[in-house]
Amino acid sequence: MLRRIFLPAILIILGYGFWVSPDFKEIAAGVAIFLFGMITLEEGFKAFSGGTLEKILKKSTDKLYKSIGFGFVATAIMQSSSLVSVLTISFIGAGLIGLTQGIGIILGANIGTTTGAWLMAGFGLKVKISAYAMPMLAFGVILIFQKAKSIKGIGYILAGLGFLFLGIHYMKDGFEAFKETIDLASFAVDGFKGLLIFIGIGILATVVMQSSHATIVLILAALSVGQITYDNALALTIGANIGTTITAVLGSLSSNIDGKRLAGAHLIFNVVTALVAIVLMNQIISVVDVISDFIGIANDNHTLKLAVFDSLFKVMGVIMFIPFVDKLVKFLESNLKGKEKQEVESYESVQYLNDSVLELPATAMAAIVRETKHLYINAFEIIAHGLNLKRTNILSEMELEDVIKEGYSKNIVDIDDFYEHRIKGVYGEIIDFATQAQSKMSPEDIEDLYALKIASRDIVDAVKDTKHLQKNLVKYKNNLNNHIQEQYDGIRIGLAELLRGIDVVSKMSEEDEIIVLLSKMKVNMQRYDILANGTLDNLIRNNLITNEMATSLMNDSAYAYEISKHFIAMAEIIFIDVSSDIKNLGEDMLISDEEVDKILEKGD
């Protein structure tokens, strides 16, 4: 209901404002151009986020102070805490960083936004800023029309800065002209009442503009021409700081639970800092005066003093919160619970794919890798149970001969049911998500994405093959013919060994170990192939099994071979290709079929 009224109300107010005052129109246009500049700037930085930004983020967030530093630097460079928040939510969504690191970045970003106030107060209001805007816009737009992604990115950044400067120019001009007709300063309210009213206006303005940066620039522009008092400007700044959390809350709506927790942390941090600032307002103002005197800011230079206030207030908040970050994480984890608490559901639905990770190709890719691993974990369990093996026994150090003796269940496991609940849905979502993510990716990324799709398909095919294999495993389990029983036990041992090996690979970090182990599995796969090793011929020739048994064994041996092949191929992609230093070398380094034959011949 509120949402429906909100937009028309804003439009009506704007329309009325334009009708009664052409200067208001100029200010509003300035804000609009400024906001458009921010959108353009964000677009430009996203063009460079294909790898560099992610790598820096990964390396610079392992400690809290590093996360805060990263948040500060990133926001100071990009001049947008919203973009940094959205990126952080995206990284958390993809599981690349944890909530603690995310909170660190948000704290740093809060301090980073103060650089905007300093730039505006120290430079934007003193220099004819539009003189810089025009060439930037002209160069920027030319570059935007180029095909190369990096050139386009530079174009967007230049144009974005150009629009920001132009917006500031219009806001400043608008307020100067506005002053001649209406004196907004006459509406100034003193005391605590005034503080609360202007905090409210600051919140509202930031919610409407979705940018505290724009609000602060607007406050500075109004303050520079004396349209608002210094005290009211301080209150507006506090309000802008609360209002900005709305952007993070809205951004987190499409994110996973950690993204929502991060938005919660942002909200708590900003509101608590604002409350403390309100309580200690007089003391903070005194400290601002002392600092301003110390760094040589004139007593009547309210714009620079506002920048000092903005910095002091935010730094104070961060220092206040640092000791409580862990407690804040615990509080958010215990009070904001997602679907993950239902274990069954986490198996059946996707865990890492959400709209927030689609923001960047790298986070989308990381999320798909993790989801494919999730699919593999589900498939591992289904295959183990389908072969009537206990997952825990496979993962233990138990002798494989003993593993196959202790069955999972006396009843036949319904693979179809498992497939419907734990594979089909997740697989479908991976493919659908990959298609969406592809639109923002480079050709190299698309190649990696294609490999991941193949890995998912390998997993699905392995499960389907297990279903076919299960039929005869059950049929010949208690058969009186020892030879056929022995062969099916051999198939189960071979596959149990494969599952154990793949699990070891999934936990390894040394690439040489992974490559050697996968090659060993390839050798074993061939060794257990009874068509290739002559076992089947021998059984038939010596009439040890019936023709029907021979046909079943031949088919099932082929299924077992296919399961191994699919799982090894999948492991190559998700445990080597997409995340290691020797990316794309996996296939070249694994031994070929001819080499496997040579090794087996030598062994015999």
Place this chain on the structure above:
Amino acid sequence: MGVKKFIELVTETLGLDEMKKSSKKKSVKNLLKKLNSKKDAISKRLKAKLSKKKTKELNEEMEIIQFQIKKGEVILKKLNS
């Protein structure tokens, strides 16, 4: 000069392609180093008295590693050329 040509020139002048190649070379070299030390370790173990099964297993692993070292060297040669 077109933008594409300009980018190619900058890439060439700054040696960005070489950088990419050399980081891949470094990875392969590291991998080869690890494989060689693994090979040495197996050789040492093979000199000790072991069960027939274990000896067979180690011999097989040795074969695999030798094939992989050869493959790594081919890749390195290609990157160097």
